[in-house]
Amino acid sequence: MMWLSGGFVFRRGTSRYHRLDPRVKLLISVLMFVTTLIVRSLYELAFVLAFMVAVAAVATVLRRVLRTMMLTALFSAFIFAVNFIVTGNLEMSLLYSLRFVAIVVSTSLFFITTSPDELEQVMKTFRLPRDVVFAFVTAVRFIPVMLLDTIQIMDAQKSRGLELEKGNIFRRVRNMIPILIPLVVNSVVRSGELAEAMESRAYGAVPQPTSLVEYRSSLADKAVAAAAVVTFALVAYSFYYVLPVHFP
Amino acid sequence: MSDILEVKGLSFRYPDSTRRAVADFDLSVPQGEIVVLAGPSGCGKSTLLRAVNGLVPHMYSGEYGGEVKVGGVAVKDSSMRDLAQRVGFLFQNPENQIFMFTVERDVAFGLENLGVPREEMRTRVDEAMRLLDISDLAQRAPHELSDGQKQRVALAGVLAMRPQLVILDEPTSLLDPKTAAELVALVARLRRELGTTFVVVEHRLDLLVKVADRLVVMNEGRKVMEGTPRDVLFRDEAESYGVAVPAITQVQKMLAKDRLVPTSGLMTPAELAAAVGGGSR
């Protein structure tokens, strides 16, 4: 849970990176992601990870990203162990486990610097149907509300004598039922009320709704996007034609 | 003056119910009035409001009889799109009517849905936020707002559509007393400044009767009492319908019986004290 919120939940920031067009941030993350997939040696991977750390520093989220790296590394120790036992190849096992870390970090960099509003904008550029975008928007919008709901229900049930931390694993799962039922009921009531409020505010009235805020790519956004693509091309080229490869 | 809202012989029964939620209901509301609707739980207040903004019968189908007209046009024959612009509905729980991640985007939600051009939308959103004194919250996320602020944001979203009629369903029930009083003052101010008509379902009558022109009491789907708040609250039957007669009115009623204070107009605690103090001197 901690790992998830630290690594993937947006927090407001004012860095230049935060202010980039969300589509450019997505492009950068996707390119970094692809780069980690075409990496063939530990040297190359080290370079990619260093690049990500640099991006994190520019985006003023270095500490969060380093923490995500550490926590993911703990998990990827498992990937390392399995690989090493199966193949006996130290360098390759290390490569695979660290590659997982890089993949998580490239994704995390996008999500922690992109507000839900911007995510919506990105979805709109992909021309996803309005209903799909709106379903996503409400889902994200109600995450904090549902969390609060859960905490309140847990407190209420605990004060009625429910013991969540007692017993074996089956007992504990069963203990969750008094939490889950009110939570589901709340959500059903909530979605009914949401539907009423949506209708009352003309949801779906016209096929092409307008938007209060306009996201326009500035010249700087375009320059950053171009630089990202060029960097990617150069890096990919040198991986395949310049740098030596240590193992197949 | 023409009536903005006309309800004539309205009846409605939900499909899986044996009893009518609203039965043979009549109500006329002239432009610019504040009407308060009270009555015991389950008597059909929310259903009546739904019939005013079109959720009944457009979203809730069922056995529908009689007629509801807003601005002279029958609700049954209007589209939700059209009704959304003429009737604003503020629901009980502000949390469940805020959709977007920032206050200003949420205030714009209805206008975006209607396809209002961006420049006009900007003007109307800024105006609504200014009116409700939430301009400084424009970039806040919903979870960063207090309950009272959420209620204001939801109301701003309703007012941005510039409705002629605003209906509120128990708007103060989730608010603390001070915030509730502020909301009531806000309703009075909006009526004064914009001439908006309000129909308010409310249990907390102590706050609302001071600004209301009329009090309507409902029971089992029917209208059982109607009049100025003073008329209704002074009648003994009001309490039998579960209307929470404000304590101060109960005192005034007792004193009026002994002719210690006049029965004209509802008195504030200060006025009552002055009247009683003056009489004994």
Ligand SMILES: Nc1ncnc2c1ncn2[C@@H]1O[C@H](COP(=O)(O)OP(=O)(O)OP(=O)(O)O)[C@@H](O)[C@H]1O
């Ligand atoms: N969606 C629905 N489907 C079926 N029956 C409903 C529905 N909503 C309300 N009812 C029933 O209609 C009747 C009137 O309900 P309504 O919600 O209008 O009352 P109310 O006066 O607003 O009550 P409260 O003060 O508790 O909000 C009740 O008997 C209720 O059970």
Ligand SMILES: [Mg+2]
């Ligand atoms: Mg109700």
